[in-house]
Amino acid sequence: MTLEEVRKQIDVVDKQIKVLFKERMILADQVARVKAESEDAIYKPDREEAIITKLTGDVDDSIKKEYTALIKRIMEVSRKYQYGRTLELRNCLDVSFVTEEPKVKKLAMLKHELYICQGYSRDLVNTVSDYEQVMELIRKDEADAGMGIFEDISYGVSDSLHEALTMNDFYIYRCDEVLDEGHRKKVVTFGKQLVVLPEHNRLKIVFVCKNKSGSLASVLSMISDYGVNLTEIHSVPFRGGEWNYRFYVELNGNLLQKEIQALVFQLINETETFKILGSYFCEQ
Numbered sequence: 001m002t003l004e005e006v007r008k009q010i011d012v013v014d015k016q017i018k019v020l021f022k023e024r025m026i027l028a029d030q031v032a033r034v035k036a037e038s039e040d041a042i043y044k045p046d047r048e049e050a051i052i053t054k055l056t057g058d059v060d061d062s063i064k065k066e067y068t069a070l071i072k073r074i075m076e077v078s079r080k081y082q083y084g085r086t087l088e089l090r091n092c093l094d095v096s097f098v099t100e101e102p103k104v105k106k107l108a109m110l111k112h113e114l115y116i117c118q119g120y121s122r123d124l125v126n127t128v129s130d131y132e133q134v135m136e137l138i139r140k141d142e143a144d145a146g147m148g149i150f151e152d153i154s155y156g157v158s159d160s161l162h163e164a165l166t167m168n169d170f171y172i173y174r175c176d177e178v179l180d181e182g183h184r185k186k187v188v189t190f191g192k193q194l195v196v197l198p199e200h201n202r203l204k205i206v207f208v209c210k211n212k213s214g215s216l217a218s219v220l221s222m223i224s225d226y227g228v229n230l231t232e233i234h235s236v237p238f239r240g241g242e243w244n245y246r247f248y249v250e251l252n253g254n255l256l257q258k259e260i261q262a263l264v265f266q267l268i269n270e271t272e273t274f275k276i277l278g279s280y281f282c283e284q
């Protein structure tokens with residue numbers, strides 16, 4: 001057979017797959033409707049495992065891994081579709097946010113970072129020695145917001161600020177790039193509430209995924225399936241407890257967009273722990 005002839009046959013098979021794929025997605029939609037009514041979980045790992053075992057049992061070893069990958073992928077996109085449909089059917093995204101930036105009269109910062117203070121008079125800044133204290137001042141309403149260096153192009157990310165935001169449920173709502181003696185730094189402003197404004201183009205998230213082969217890859221392909229660009233990723237081991245990692249990710253998008261809401265909904269349901277760390281505008 002010539003290449004041309006084989007390709008013609010592939011085109012025929014692709015058309016058949018397309019028909020079956022559409023049929024399968026109609027069924028996935030029906031599943032979503034039933035689950036939305038009964039408030040049942042979309043992701044059923046046991047059922048997926050059973051499907052994989054049943055279908056792959058009699059497949060030749062030479063293509064078993066490939067077939068398994070295909071079946072997994074089909075179920076992943078089926079789930080993606082169900083998350084989007086479910087949000088259209090019932091408003092069940094459990095993320096609260098405000099749509100106005102807080103008025104900042106008093107700011108709290110680390111003493112040694114006061115030099116990067118953006119747009120506020122330094123006399124009105126309450127300085128302390130660690131982020132826990134910054135957040136304590138905000139919690140006690142002795143400051144309205146905190147500010148700190150989140151990333152430095154020469155020294156990398158600030159683990160302590162990432163950790164403090166994660167552990168204290170604080171949220172970034174501004175991100176400014178500051179040039180300090182040749183060092184580019186990302187300086188963030190954060191507060192007690194998640195603020196989402198229409199002009200925001202970044203969503204910072206943190207998640208922990210199962211410590212098994214393919215779990216990070218499946219989260220990353222999920223993000224890509226939504227057509228969302230990932231602008232930063234790094235991992236940090238847990239302090240204390242078992243040895244596992246938190247993944248910090250910055251996404252290009254806005255929580256007011258339906259696709260981002262569906263992605264967040266899927267991440268909440270398919271990662272071990274998930275948190276939004278902020279929504280902000282970034283020029284880069």
Ligand SMILES: C=C(O[C@@H]1C=C(C(=O)O)C=C[C@H]1O)C(=O)O
Nearest residue numbers: 031042043044045047048075078
């Ligand atoms: C379709 C379902 O929802 C999800 C998707 C599946 C699939 O596409 O086959 C299987 C299990 C669930 O994770 C279902 O529950 O049957």
